[in-house]
Amino acid sequence: MLYRALSVRENLHHQARLLGVPSERADRLIERVGVAARADEPLRTLSRGTVQRAAAARAVLADPPLLLLDEPYANLDPGGAAMVAPLLEENRSVLISGHEPRMLLERSDVALGLRGGRRAFLKPSTDVSDSDIKALYG
Numbered sequence: 001m002l003y004r005a006l007s008v009r010e011n012l013h014h015q016a017r018l019l020g021v022p023s024e025r026a027d028r029l030i031e032r033v034g035v036a037a038r039a040d041e042p043l044r045t046l047s048r049g050t051v052q053r054a055a056a057a058r059a060v061l062a063d064p065p066l067l068l069l070d071e072p073y074a075n076l077d078p079g080g081a082a083m084v085a086p087l088l089e090e091n092r093s094v095l096i097s098g099h100e101p102r103m104l105l106e107r108s109d110v111a112l113g114l115r116g117g118r119r120a121f122l123k124p125s126t127d128v129s130d131s132d133i134k135a136l137y138g
Helices: 008-020 022-032 048-060 077-091 101-106 129-136
Strands: 067-069 094-099 110-115 118-124
Touching: 008 022, 008 048, 022 048, 022 077, 048 067, 048 077, 048 094, 101 129, 110 129
Parallel strands: 067 094
Antiparallel strands: 110 118
């Protein structure tokens, strides 16, 4: 949901106008995800990790009570993931799909494992074992 020809700042300010959100919130989010130094460069010139952090800022711009996220930590180094995770999880419910089970389980209350489009397990994330995870990919 970002335009590659626009900068991070232009993208977030544009979305803020559409959503009726003050542009100051967009600027705070740019700082918070650590892209302020490159915020005025077109997205097409930025690394995938930087674009992913900008996309996280875009996702929370209107402060939604629920986020549905697909691979939100893809292309992020550990520092970027650590910066983005609290922002995504702050005061909201989050449904995340991804292929990094251990990292996702650490951030989850409930885990749903799917294999072949069918439920393999649904349990508290603290109860998911290594064998549960292996069964998903085996």
